[in-house]
Amino acid sequence: xxxxxxxxxxxxxxxxxxxxxxxxxxxxxxxxxxxxxxxxxxxxxxxxxxxxxxxxxxxxxxxxxxxxxxxxxxxxxxxxxxxxxxxxxxxxxxxxxxxxxxxxxxxxxxxxxxxxxxxxxxxxxxxxxxxxxxxxxxxxxxxxxxxxxxxxxxxxxxxxxxxxxxxxxxxxxxxxxxxxxxxxxxxxxxxxxxxxxxxxxxxxxxxxxxxxxxxxxxxxxxxxxxxxxxxxxxxxxxxxxxxxxxxxxxxxxxxxxxxxxxxxxxxxxxxxxxxxxxxxxxxxxxxxxxxxxxxxxxxxxxxxxxxxxxxxxxxxxxxxxxxxxxx
Numbered sequence: 001x002x003x004x005x006x007x008x009x010x011x012x013x014x015x016x017x018x019x020x021x022x023x024x025x026x027x028x029x030x031x032x033x034x035x036x037x038x039x040x041x042x043x044x045x046x047x048x049x050x051x052x053x054x055x056x057x058x059x060x061x062x063x064x065x066x067x068x069x070x071x072x073x074x075x076x077x078x079x080x081x082x083x084x085x086x087x088x089x090x091x092x093x094x095x096x097x098x099x100x101x102x103x104x105x106x107x108x109x110x111x112x113x114x115x116x117x118x119x120x121x122x123x124x125x126x127x128x129x130x131x132x133x134x135x136x137x138x139x140x141x142x143x144x145x146x147x148x149x150x151x152x153x154x155x156x157x158x159x160x161x162x163x164x165x166x167x168x169x170x171x172x173x174x175x176x177x178x179x180x181x182x183x184x185x186x187x188x189x190x191x192x193x194x195x196x197x198x199x200x201x202x203x204x205x206x207x208x209x210x211x212x213x214x215x216x217x218x219x220x221x222x223x224x225x226x227x228x229x230x231x232x233x234x235x236x237x238x239x240x241x242x243x244x245x246x247x248x249x250x251x252x253x254x255x256x257x258x259x260x261x262x263x264x265x266x267x268x269x270x271x272x273x274x275x276x277x278x279x280x281x282x283x284x285x286x287x288x289x290x291x292x293x294x295x296x297x298x299x300x301x302x303x304x305x306x307x308x309x310x311x312x313x314x315x316x317x318x319x320x321x322x323x324x325x326x327x
Contacts, residue, residue, distance in 0.1 A: 032141050035101035037113070037184075039125050039134040039170070041090045046121030049088040051172050053095050054078040056111040057284060060183060062151040067161035070183075074284050078114045080227040088123040088172070101138070103221050104188040106264045107273070109280070112151065112185030115172045122173030122180065128152050130168040136186045151185040196266035197325035200316050201258040205239045218265045228253065229283035248305035249291035252279055255312035262316060271321035275311040282308070 037053065058073045071077060083100040086093050097113070104110040117123060126132040128149045136147045153166045157179040171180035207216040208224045224236035231238055231253070239257050243250035256279045263269045269276065282305065294302035311320075318324025 034139045035098045036137045040132040043124040044088045047089045051117045052082040053084045054114045062153040062166045067155040115182040117172035119174040122175045125170040127170045150187045154182045198262045198267045201254040221264045230287045248302045249288040252305045252309040255309045258316045259312045268322045272315035275308045
């Protein structure tokens with residue numbers, strides 16, 4: 001964690017201490033929790049333009065990240081569906097990203113967020129190296145803590161896209177012909193596993209916002225309509241897609257989605273985390289059609305999909321891990 005004690009930050013910290021607030025507790029089921037990202041806009045050519053906040057899928061470092069090496073990762077580099085949005089301007093700007101932070105606290109890989117502005121203008125912000133740092137405010141039952149970025153930088157599409165811009169400024173939007181985007185990463189406390197039980201894909205597919213069974217609010221941490229990697233389908237659509245002919249993509253996807261929701265619902269992920277992470281890499285690399293073709297072109301890779309699905313299925317059914325719930 002960086003420690004950049006500017007005068008402005010010291011004043012903010014003293015003001016926080018004066019309120020008597022303490023570090024926020026890790027959110028539990030009975031607690032009211034919120035997570036709000038704040039960033040200070042110093043210049044904006046089109047106030048009110050929408051800035052989207054996306055969950056990032058790959059790790060990066062502020063000292064080395066560039067446009068070219070960030071986008072060299074297999075697409076998508078970040079979640080297509082935004083975790084939140086705010087209107088650009090010149091003042092403190094904020095966005096609620098509670099669901100995303102809760103997912104990180106539950107153990108989802110935390111590579112931070114990317115800020116992407118519509119290309120009708122640009123916004124320049126102060127970075128953690130500037131006078132007014134961005135911060136993430138976590139509040140549990142009215143007790144709040146401000147986290148400052150562990151990493152922040154901006155990347156640009158043209159004129160030195162291999163350059164690293166870890167400076168006192170952050171940017172979003174279109175500057176001349178250059179597209180600029182901001183990356184932010186925060187060290188988020190991870191909730192200790194609750195030892196909660198697991199549920200199968202059959203439970204999760206019927207307890208979404210679409211029914212027919214009663215809604216399970218764990219779905220809100222993922223979003224039924226969130227794009228599922230390179231599938232061209234939503235989480236909900238993938239979960240209801242029959243794996244006809246032993247389609248290994250959907251066999252693994254069903255087990256993966258159930259495991260992700262079980263993690264977010266408080267089940268200890270330890271027994272399935274390695275398989276889950278390997279599956280994440282595969283889904284970032286292959287489409288359903290490519291996996292279907294593996295029956296003829298790459299039987300070994302298809303077998304990898306199936307073997308990971310077996311581990312995740314064993315986890316979801318309680319054969320490994322914390323055990324299956326009594327529904």
